[in-house]
Each structure stands twice: as C-alpha cells, then as structure tokens.
Amino acid sequence: MSDLVLAAGCVLWRRAQDGGGLEVCLVHRPRYDDWSFPKGKLKRGETALEAALREVLEETGHHCVPGAPLPTALYVANGRPKEVTYWAAEATDGAFVPNDEVDRLAWLSPESARSRLSRPGDRIQLDAFLHAGRNGT
Template identity: 85%
Template sequence: MSGTVLAAGCVLWRRSPDGAGLEICLVHRPRYDDWSYPKGKLKRGETALEAALREVLEETGHHCLPGAVLPTATYTANGRPKEVSYWAAEAADGTFVPNDEVDRLAWLSPGSARARLSRPGDRVQLDAFLGTGPTDRTA
C-alpha cells in the first residue's frame, strides 16, 4: 500500500490501585481534541513494536511491558490511508508530564475508557484486549 502512513501504539493498562480490576490509559491530544491510546508514526528504520514502546514513553512517561498483539486499525487520516499496529502493554514505572502533544492522561475503568475514546473504531482494540485479558509473561 504505497503512501500508507504507518503508526503503532499500545492499549496501556495497569492493575487498579485499589486492586479492583484493571485501568486503561487514554491520552488527550489538544491538537485534535481527542482521547486515544498512546500511538504515533514509525521513524525510519524502526519496527512497529519499537515505535509503540517509544510512543508510550513519550506520550505517557511510562515504560511498559508489551504483551499480546491486538487488531491493526486501518482508516483514512488527512486524505491518506493509515495503518496502526497495536499491542497490549502493562504499564511499568514512570510519571506523566503534560506537553504540547499530550496535555492530559486518564486511567479509566474499561467501560469508562470505551465511552471516552473519541474514535469509535478504537474500541476494537479494547474489546480484543478485554477478550484476551492480561497476558502471562512467565514464558
């Protein structure tokens, strides 16, 4: 697909601080006034997974542990086809610092995250994540 914009991101999750389930991380991008998963375009020579992990760190301030591959999103953005590869990823250490690209971050219950996502198509990745659940990384 010539001219396709390649990007990658993660459905970033953590165990709720109160121990009552999982929370999903969404970021707010003021440029688009939308809520989405941390994601961004691949840099030259970068694999999709490398880009996803870099984008999570840049946009959320958190390192993460990648898990299951989630469905790829394909849509048109600014008149060009876009393909975004996704992984489930457990949040590790880090601290969010607002910046020009991402001014807010929210940790939400899966239901609240599903409702807040700006692009209805992004629910596919959340639903797939919830179907697979947290991945076992003991292997």
C-alpha cells in the same frame, strides 16, 4: 500504496490502585481534541513494536512490558490511509508530564475508556484486549 502512514501503539494498562480490577490509559491530544490510545508514526528503520514502546514512553511517561498483539486499525486520517499496529502492554514505572502533543492522561475502567474514546473504531482494540484475558496474553 506509498501514501500509507505506518503507526503503532498500545492499549496500556495497569492494575487499579484500589485493587478493583484494571485501568486502561487514554491520552488527550489538544491538536485533535481527542482521546485515544498512545500511538504514533514509525521512524525510519524502526519496527512497529519499537515505535509502539517509544510512543507510549513519549506520550505517557511510562515504561511498559508488551504483551499480545491486538487487531490492526486501518482508517483514513488527513486524507491518507493509516495503518496502526497495536499491542497490549502493562505499565511498569513512570510519570506523566503534560506536553504540546499530549496535555492530559486518564487511567480509566474499561467501561469508562470505551465511552471516552473519540474514534469508535478504537473500541476494537479495547474489546480484543479485554477478550484476551485482561492482560492481553
């Protein structure tokens, strides 16, 4: 399937600032006016994990430590099949700076993230992340 678009991303998480559990990061992409997990297309010669970590840094400004793999998403985008490989990843350091690709970032409780996700299929990765013991390992 030569038309297949390969992409990768992470369910980026951190411990809540108030100590009350964890927060999940969603990014808003103005081009699509949607909320999703940070993700993007693989570059030539790049592994899926390398792409996921690069995309997290580019879209959120945060470095992260990858954890367990999460279910792969398969769907059609812009008339082409797309396969997105995901990992759970804990945010370490960094700061978000809005840009043309991502203009907003939100750290949300898992329940709030579930309702804000634009693509219902993204809830599969969120559920798998939560089921894996919160840290995805």
